[in-house]
Every structure is written in C-alpha cells, then in structure tokens.
Amino acid sequence: MRETEARSPVAIALIIGVLGYAALLFIAPLLAMINGAFAKGLEPLLATFQDPSVIHAFQVTLLLSFAAVVINTLLGLTTAWVLVRHRFRGRNLFDTLVDIPFVFSPVIAGYAMIVLFGRNGWLAPPLFPIVFAFPGILLAKVFVSLPFIIREVQPVLEALTPEPEDAAYTIGASRWTTFRRVVLPEIWTALLYGIVLTFARAIGEFGAVTVISGNIEGYTETATSFVFRALNDRNNTGAYGVSVLLCLFSVVILIAMNALRGRIIHKEP
Amino acid sequence: MTQIPLSYPTGQGAVAVKRAQAPSFGAWGLRFIALTYLGAFILVPLIVIQVQGVRFGLDVFWQSITRPEATSAILLSLYTSAIMAALNTVIGTLTAYVLVRYRFPGKRLFNMLIDLPFAIPTLVIGVMLVLLYGPQTPIGRFFDTTLDIQILFAVPGIVLALLLVGYPFVIRAVQPVLLQMDFSQTEAAQTIGASAWTTFWRVIFPALRPAIVTGALLSFARSLGEFGSIIVVAGNIPMRSQMGTVYVYTQVEAGNLQAASSVSMVLLLIAFGVTVGIDLLKWRRHA
Amino acid sequence: MSIQLENIHKSYGTQRVVRNVSLHIETGELFVLLGASGSGKSTLLRLIAGLMMPDSGRILLNDRDVTHLSPQQRGTGFVFQNYSLFRHMTVAQNIEFGLSIRRVNRDERERRTAELLDLIGLAGYGERLPAQLSGGQQQRVALARALAYEPNVLLLDEPFGALDVKIRAQLRQSLYEIQRRLGVTTILVTHDQEEAFDIADRIGVIDQGQLLEVGTPASLYQHPKTMFTATFLGTTNLLNAQRNGTSVHIGDAHLPVPPDTDHLSGKSVQLLCRPEEITLFTAPDAANGYVIGRGHVESINFAGSMLRAVIRLQDATQSTVQASLLPADARTLALTVGQEVWVSIGSYHLLSAVEA
Numbered sequence: 001m002r003e004t005e006a007r008s009p010v011a012i013a014l015i016i017g018v019l020g021y022a023a024l025l026f027i028a029p030l031l032a033m034i035n036g037a038f039a040k041g042l043e044p045l046l047a048t049f050q051d052p053s054v055i056h057a058f059q060v061t062l063l064l065s066f067a068a069v070v071i072n073t074l075l076g077l078t079t080a081w082v083l084v085r086h087r088f089r090g091r092n093l094f095d096t097l098v099d100i101p102f103v104f105s106p107v108i109a110g111y112a113m114i115v116l117f118g119r120n121g122w123l124a125p126p127l128f129p130i131v132f133a134f135p136g137i138l139l140a141k142v143f144v145s146l147p148f149i150i151r152e153v154q155p156v157l158e159a160l161t162p163e164p165e166d167a168a169y170t171i172g173a174s175r176w177t178t179f180r181r182v183v184l185p186e187i188w189t190a191l192l193y194g195i196v197l198t199f200a201r202a203i204g205e206f207g208a209v210t211v212i213s214g215n216i217e218g219y220t221e222t223a224t225s226f227v228f229r230a231l232n233d234r235n236n237t238g239a240y241g242v243s244v245l246l247c248l249f250s251v252v253i254l255i256a257m258n259a260l261r262g263r264i265i266h267k268e269p
Numbered sequence: 270m271t272q273i274p275l276s277y278p279t280g281q282g283a284v285a286v287k288r289a290q291a292p293s294f295g296a297w298g299l300r301f302i303a304l305t306y307l308g309a310f311i312l313v314p315l316i317v318i319q320v321q322g323v324r325f326g327l328d329v330f331w332q333s334i335t336r337p338e339a340t341s342a343i344l345l346s347l348y349t350s351a352i353m354a355a356l357n358t359v360i361g362t363l364t365a366y367v368l369v370r371y372r373f374p375g376k377r378l379f380n381m382l383i384d385l386p387f388a389i390p391t392l393v394i395g396v397m398l399v400l401l402y403g404p405q406t407p408i409g410r411f412f413d414t415t416l417d418i419q420i421l422f423a424v425p426g427i428v429l430a431l432l433l434v435g436y437p438f439v440i441r442a443v444q445p446v447l448l449q450m451d452f453s454q455t456e457a458a459q460t461i462g463a464s465a466w467t468t469f470w471r472v473i474f475p476a477l478r479p480a481i482v483t484g485a486l487l488s489f490a491r492s493l494g495e496f497g498s499i500i501v502v503a504g505n506i507p508m509r510s511q512m513g514t515v516y517v518y519t520q521v522e523a524g525n526l527q528a529a530s531s532v533s534m535v536l537l538l539i540a541f542g543v544t545v546g547i548d549l550l551k552w553r554r555h556a
Numbered sequence: 557m558s559i560q561l562e563n564i565h566k567s568y569g570t571q572r573v574v575r576n577v578s579l580h581i582e583t584g585e586l587f588v589l590l591g592a593s594g595s596g597k598s599t600l601l602r603l604i605a606g607l608m609m610p611d612s613g614r615i616l617l618n619d620r621d622v623t624h625l626s627p628q629q630r631g632t633g634f635v636f637q638n639y640s641l642f643r644h645m646t647v648a649q650n651i652e653f654g655l656s657i658r659r660v661n662r663d664e665r666e667r668r669t670a671e672l673l674d675l676i677g678l679a680g681y682g683e684r685l686p687a688q689l690s691g692g693q694q695q696r697v698a699l700a701r702a703l704a705y706e707p708n709v710l711l712l713d714e715p716f717g718a719l720d721v722k723i724r725a726q727l728r729q730s731l732y733e734i735q736r737r738l739g740v741t742t743i744l745v746t747h748d749q750e751e752a753f754d755i756a757d758r759i760g761v762i763d764q765g766q767l768l769e770v771g772t773p774a775s776l777y778q779h780p781k782t783m784f785t786a787t788f789l790g791t792t793n794l795l796n797a798q799r800n801g802t803s804v805h806i807g808d809a810h811l812p813v814p815p816d817t818d819h820l821s822g823k824s825v826q827l828l829c830r831p832e833e834i835t836l837f838t839a840p841d842a843a844n845g846y847v848i849g850r851g852h853v854e855s856i857n858f859a860g861s862m863l864r865a866v867i868r869l870q871d872a873t874q875s876t877v878q879a880s881l882l883p884a885d886a887r888t889l890a891l892t893v894g895q896e897v898w899v900s901i902g903s904y905h906l907l908s909a910v911e912a
Binding site: 081083094107122139255 | 295296299300302303304306307310311312313314315317318321360363364366367369370371372373375379380381382383384385386387388389390391392393394396397398400401402406429432433436465487490491493494495496497500501514515517518521522526529530533536537540541543544545547548552
Binding site: 161163164166167168169170171172173174177181182185186 | 605606607626627628630631632633634636638639640641642643644653654657658698701702705711
C-alpha cells in the first residue's frame with residue numbers, strides 16, 4: 001500500500017486520534033517519570049548513581065544480560081539452523097516451543113526454578129546454589145529472552161536459495177567455512193536485530209528474578225529489583241533515577257532496533 | 270520477519286529436497302544441541318509447572334483453585350486481558366493503517382516509539398504510570414475526586430498498564446500485511462464506487478483479519494503473564510485488584526506452594542493453549 | 557580426468573529418478589547430457605558433484621572411486637542455473653573464493669582472478685557486485701569462479717536456461733572456446749537440443765532416468781537407435797515400412813536397406829526421414845533420390861529461412877510427410893496448396909516398429 005498525503009478530515013482525525021492515544025499512553029508517563037526523577041533536584045539524583053549498591057546492581061544486570069545474550073546467540077543460531085534445515089519428527093512441536101517464553105509469565109518461570117533448584121527441589125544442586133544466586137538470575141534472563149534471535153533468523157534462513165551454499169561445497173569449502181562466509185553475511189542484520197531485542201528483554205526482566213533472587217542487597221540485586229526495593233522503601237529519588245537510567249538504555253536500544261529494522265526492510269527483494 | 274516480537278513458526282516442510290545431502294555426523298550434533306537447549310529451557314519448566322500443579326492430588330488442586338482469592342485473581346487476569354485485547358485490536362489496527370497509509374510530520378519518530386514498550390523494563394512502565402496517574406498526581410486526583418473513578422490500584426489502572434505493555438503487538442502484526450498489500454485492490458473498489466469506509470471494511474479488513482487475530486491473541490496471552498507493571502500499578506488487594514501473577518508471587522513468598530502451583534498451572538495452560546491455537550491457525554492457512 | 561559411472565540408481569521415496577545409468581566420458585571431452593525436464597539429468601549431475609549420494613552404483617573420477625566422498629573432496633567445478641553467486645561479495649571475491657580457501661596468497665589470487673576475468677571477457681569488472689551484473693555476466697562470473705581452482709571436471713546445470721536466446725548463443729560459444737583452451741573434462745546438462753548440437757563432442761540422451769543412447773550429434777541425429785532420441789532431436793517423419801532381407805518396402809516403393817539394420821530383417825519398421833531429406837518433384841522421372849510415392853500439398857508454413865510443407869500421401873496409408881524446402885526450390889516448383897507432387901527421400905534410417 002502506498003503512502004498518500006493526508007487530506008480528508010477523516011484522515012486528519014485518524015492521525016490525531018492515533019497520535020494522541022500514543023501520547024497519552026506512554027509519552028506522557030515517560031515525561032512524568034523524568035520529571036519525578038528530577039523532582040528533588042540534581043544532587044540526590046547524582047547521589048543515587050554513585051551509591052555502591054546501585055552501581056553493583058547495574059553491574060550485575062549488564063554482566064548477566066550480556067552472558068544471556070552470548071548463550072542465546074550461540075544456541076539460538078544453532079536452533080534456528082536446525083529448525084529450518086533439518087527435517088525430523090516432532091520438528092513442529094519444538095518450533096512451537098520457541099514461542100512459549102513470550103507468554104510464559106516470568107513469575108511462574110521463577111517459581112518453576114524454585115521447584116527445581118530450591119532447597120528441597122527436584123534437582124537440588126549439591127555443588128553451588130542456583131536459586132538465590134547468579135546462576136538462577138542468568139537462567140531467568142536466558143529463558144525470557146530465548147525466542148528473539150531464533151525468530152528473527154529463521155525466516156531469513158528459510159528464504160536463502162540453496163545454490164550459493166552448494167556452490168561453496170563444490171568449490172571445496174567446509175560446512176563451517178560455508179556458514180561463516182556465505183550464510184552468516186546474509187543473516188547478519190537479522191541476527192544483530194535479534195541480539196538487540198534479546199539484550200533489551202534480558203535487562204528488563206523482573207518477575208522471575210524477583211521470585212528467586214531473594215533480593216539480597218549488594219549480592220544478587222539487579223537494577224530492576226533495586227527499583228522495586230526502592231519503591232517499597234519509599235526511596236523515590238532512587239527508584240525514579242534508576243528507572244530513568246534504565247529508560248535511557250532502552251532508548252538507545254530502541255534506536256539501534258530501528259536502524260537495523262530499516263536495513264532489514266531495505267534488503268528484502 | 271521484520272517486526273518484533275511477533276515471529277511465528279515457519280511451517281512444515283522447511284527443507285527443500287534439492288539441498289546438498291552430504292552426510293555428516295555434525296548434523297546430529299547440532300540437532301542434539303538445539304533440542305537439548307529447547308528441551309531444558311522450555312520443555313522442563315512447562316512440565317515442572319504442570320506436574321507441580323497436580324502432584325498433590327486433583328482434589329487439592331481443585332480446592333486451591335476454587336478458593337475465592339484464587340478464582341478472583343484468575344478471573345481478574347482474564348477479564349482485564351480481554352478488555353485490553355479488544356481495545357488494542359481496534360487501536361492497533363487503526364494505528365497500523367495510519368502508519369502505512371499517510372504521510373505526516375514525525376512519522377518516523379512515531380514508528381520508532383511504537384517499540385518502546387518492548388524495550389523498557391515492565392517495572393519501569395509501572396513506575397511511569399504511577400507518576401502520571403497516581404492518586405497524588407493532578408490527573409489521578411482529578412479522576413478520583415471529581416469523577417469518582419480510581420485509576421491506579423484499580424481495574425482501570427491495570428487495563429492501562431496492559432494496554433501499554435501490549436501496545437506494539439497488533440500494530441506490528443498488521444503493519445507488514447498492509448505494506449505488502451496491493452494498492453490496486455483498493456483502487457478497483459473505489460472505481461466501482463465504494464466509499465472509503467466500505468473499501469476499508471470489505472476489501473482491506475478481511476485480508477488483515479488473520480494478522481489482527483494473531484496480534485490480539487498474542488497480546489492477550491502476554492498479558493495473562495504480565496507482572497512487572499502490575500505489581501506497581503495494581504492495588505494487589507486480594508479479591509479486588511489482585512492479578513493472577515501477583516497472587517502466585519504472594520503465595521510463593523508466603524510458602525503456600527499448593528496455591529501457587531495450581532494457579533500457575535491454570536494461567537500457563539491458558540496462555541499455552543492460545544499460543545498453540547495461533548500456530549494451528551497459521552499452519553492451516555499455509556497448508 | 558575421465559569420468560566413469562557404473563550402474564547408478566537414485567530414488568526419491570518411491571520415485572525412481574535415475575535408473576541404472578552407466579557412462580564413460582573421456583578426458584577433455586565436452587559431453588552434453590540432453591533430456592526433457594524431470595528426466596533426471598540434473599540429478600545425475602549432482603550425483604557426480606557429490607551434492608547427492610546415489611542409492612547404488614559407483615562414480616569414478618580418473619579411476620578413483622569418489623562415490624562416498626563429499627563434494628568438497630571431489631575437486632569438481634559446478635555452475636548452477638542461477639542465483640549461485642555470493643551476493644555480498646564482489647565479482648573478484650567470488651572468483652577467488654576457491655583460491656582463498658586453499659590458502660593461496662594474495663598476489664597469486666589477484667593475478668589469477670585478473671586472468672580469469674580476461675578469459676570470460678569481463679576485465680575490469682572485479683569490484684562490481686553481482687546485483688550490478690546482467691544475467692549473462694553473472695553466469696560468466698559463475699564459470700570463472702568454478703574454473704579458478706583448476707578443477708578436473710567442470711559440471712554445468714542448464715547454465716544458460718534463464719537467459720535470452722541471443723545471450724545463450726554467445727555464452728555457449730564462449731564456453732566452447734574456453735573449454736577447448738583449457739581442455740577440462742566438461743559435462744553440460746540441457747534440454748535445448750540446439751545447444752547440444754552446437755558444442756557437444758558427444759551427447760547422452762536421457763529420458764525418465766534412463767540413459768537411452770550416447771553418440772556424436774551427427775550419429776544420433778542421423779542414426780538414432782530409439783524412437784525417443786529420433787523425435788527429441790528434431791522433427792522427423794516416421795513412416796510404416798517393412799524390411800525383408802534385401803530391401804525396404806514402403807507403400808509401393810522398394811528402397812535399399814541402410815547399413816546396420818540387419819537385426820531388423822523380416823520385421824515391421826519405422827522409416828525415419830528428416831524433413832530436409834525430402835525433395836518434391838512435379839514429375840516422377842525428374843526425381844532423384846528414392847521416390848516413395850505421390851501426394852498433394854496440404855499446407856505450407858513460413859519459417860524464416862525455409863518453408864515447411866505438409867504433404868498427404870495418396871497411398872493406402874494416407875500418412876502425412878513433412879518436408880522443408882529452401883524458398884528458391886519452392887519457387888521453382890511453384891509450390892501451392894493442393895498441388896500434386898512426387899515425394900522422394902535422400903538419406904533415411906530404420907527403427908524397430910515396436911519399442912520396448
């Protein structure tokens with residue numbers, strides 16, 4: 001469908017309506033939050049950002065989110081490849097599974113982890129604690145952000161014609177070399193897009209982490225759980241300040257998402 | 270797939286027969302890795318919740334489900350998610366239409382902002398809403414005292430949060446379909462004499478229906494599991510403003526595992542059922 | 557590098573795609589595998605390349621059994637019909653890909669790439685991307701890419717099928733010259749009989765997975781052994797006839813027996829005669845060649861450099877015969893529809909009337 005200039009009153013009304021709704025729905029709250037963060041002035045805000053527990057919470061969040069991205073990239077790429085290129089019974093079932101984290105409440109996921117790895121859990125770990133520690137948080141982040149890379153890469157892989165890869169094989173390139181030099185450049189943009197989404201989701205994860213991490217300050221607190229605790233402690237400046245910072249991250253991620261999305265659209269034949 | 274996160278399963282028969290069939294043991298290794306990955310991270314939690322739900326016995330399950338707090342929590346989740354999905358369907362479709370059809374200043378920026386709810390942590394979304402509509406804010410006070418409607422900590426606030434969280438779903442599902450739509454169909458309708466509304470309703474809308482339904486269902490299923498924004502925005506008063514996910518949370522914190530298990534299982538089953546339903550629709554269309 | 561196929565079988569599920577194909581191709585030969593769509597010719601090529609594994613049989617390259625080797629290990633060059641260039645790499649990067657994975661150093665790669673670009677007539681195109689090339693140019697790059705690492709065998713799967721007729725003719729001529737220059741054993745798969753005739757040393761005719769016959773273009777055209785080959789390689793007339801020990805009876809005429817037909821002695825046969833071997837005369841004594849009967853002209857069609865006439869014979873069979881004439885000859889005859897003419901044939905061949 002081609003773009004047209006909006007001329008009729010109906011068109012203008014629609015545009016205003018749609019934009020107005022969006023403004024009310026989230027632009028206004030966004031502005032309200034920024035306002036709230038600066039409500040008591042710049043100094044308390046800066047103090048928040050220099051608070052060691054805040055810094056630590058961010059470190060935990062970023063580190064574990066990054067780890068989740070790495071895990072989901074390697075395993076997600078493999079999974080996308082297998083789902084597209086392999087044929088086996090149950091393939092469709094596994095394909096459906098990939099969508100589950102979209103609708104699986106993180107709270108319930110956290111609860112499942114407690115059932116599995118908690119003190120009296122089914123797989124109570126002998127060596128190191130999982131639930132109230134880093135591994136648990138990492139698992140939660142991997143879980144909630146699992147589908148993105150797979151779902152972004154799958155359609156691009158499917159659309160690839162077989163000839164270039166077959167050509168590479170006859171030329172003498174191994175399967176790995178062919179993947180690296182022929183396939184990867186084709187899926188690169190979609191992969192990057194998926195990585196950005198994964199990262200955003202992992203950073204923002206809250207429900208599972210809250211249930212399992214026990215919120216021990218200074219050890220397993222993430223940025224989001226800090227906000228939650230700050231709200232409960234009536235530390236509004238802290239809560240709003242960290243929220244604004246998280247939003248900042250999100251906006252950067254958003255810009256990256258859109259730059260990549262534009263490239264994906266333009267590449268489509 | 271260019272929109273997020275509505276990526277759908279890609280259907281059967283993905284492997285064309287003509288691909289090189291060079292044998293390799295590496296293929297089995299890859300398959301093992303992929304299936305273990307999916308199995309461990311997704312199948313296992315699914316099974317755990319289902320088993321945990323019924324392991325104390327079906328009568329215990331039934332008892333915990335039919336406790337008034339549990340029932341009310343589940344129903345509240347279903348009710349608010351349904352309202353949100355209905356509203357979102359209309360607004361999302363119109364928004365997608367506007368984005369594709371018209372040129373207006375700030376369009377690119379707007380298109381970018383649509384993804385904001387995906388990029389922002391849900392907890393922060395809740396914080397944002399509290400700061401704008403909370404009882405201590407001008408807007409909140411206005412609604413409370415003058416119109417006697419409580420926004421936050423009540424159903425309207427919950428629906429508001431869900432609307433925010435689910436905002437991109439229908440839009441991003443409908444947009445690509447509209448973009449690929451052949452303009453000649455609408456032009457033909459207009460030359461026949463159809464008004465703009467008729468053209469939309471009888472030519473464009475039927476083609477969009479599958480995408481709209483999918484987007485709506487997906488936002489519905491997503492909302493059933495929403496927690497981060499809800500815990501801040503909803504009052505969490507049992508029987509009145511406590512959502513299913515918050516109920517599970519409080520029960521886990523209190524150590525009432527049976528109650529947590531049963532409600533978890535029900536919520537999960539519903540969401541899972543919706544997802545499978547979407548997939549089945551998708552495969553039937555492609556078959 | 558010679559190529560030997562021994563009893564190759566391949567099926568997809570229950571469908572037999574390649575049936576018991578055995579074939580020997582000489583070193584340096586330009587061999588064309590000719591057949592209709594779905595005849596199994598592309599599958600056969602992919603089996604030789606290693607992109608597929610046969611269900612049974614052996615494949616030997618220079619007497620080395622490669623049947624179970626991966627495509628990487630066979631050292632063949634393959635040119636696909638289309639879409640095979642690496643989209644994100646330049647022309648030069650595409651061509652030198654095979655050298656790059658063989659760890660050839662950069663100077664040598666550049667030298668060789670320049671050489672190949674010259675060979676295919678695209679000197680100076682090294683920095684272009686495939687999307688900036690025409691279809692014909694892309695196929696030339698695909699050819700150069702396949703030749704860069706000096707493969708022992710060159711395999712081409714309908715390489716010109718997606719191109720315009722004129723480009724097709726140019727490219728196959730280029731291919732022919734390149735193949736002659738390099739002397740690389742080549743198999744080209746096509747359904748285009750004209751293409752096969754133009755460049756093949758030998759042609760293998762394949763139908764429904766079976767290799768029917770192999771021979772030079774001339775021998776297959778003039779002395780085909782199967783009905784399929786006869787009709788696939790060009791229009792032909794097939795007339796019922798009887799061969800006894802010493803002559804061929806067709807209608808009232810007696811013709812001498814052609815060579816290599818003793819196995820058909822005493823049998824009903826189909827007399828195969830190409831339209832260009834038929835001459836028309838207004839009077840029987842003016843005829844040369846072997847007169848087979850009399851008929852009248854049913855239709856005349858203009859076909860550019862010649863005319864096609866359909867003659868209905870006046871004998872008991874009332875069969876039709878297609879003749880092609882030069883315009884000059886048609887003018888001499890004052891050829892018109894309905895005209896009565898005498899039909900004589902020059903060279904002809906016999907096929908068994910009953911095909912297994």
